Structure formats: C-alpha cells, structure tokens
Amino acid sequence: MDVKADPKHLSKLLDVTKGVRQVPVIVDGGTITVGFGGT
DSSP, X not given: OXXXXXXXXXXXXXXXXXXXXXXXXXXXXXXXXXXXXXX
8 A cells, every 4th residue: 555645544554563654564464574674
C-alpha cells in the first residue's frame, strides 16, 4: 500500500511498525522489515 497516495493506510503502517514512521516497510509472512537497513 502507498501511504503517501492514500493516507488512511498510515494507521495500519504504524500498527505494523509499532509507531515507527519510516519507509519502506516490507511485510513478508511473519517477517517485517522497516527501512533500507532492515531493522
């Protein structure tokens, strides 16, 4: 989903990242990768 194009998805992004406002966020099954460094 594109949070910039559709801001209503921001709350879901913040749920997944536990409040971290950083992109990209990649969700692959149970694995969540935040940012380019993969934290």
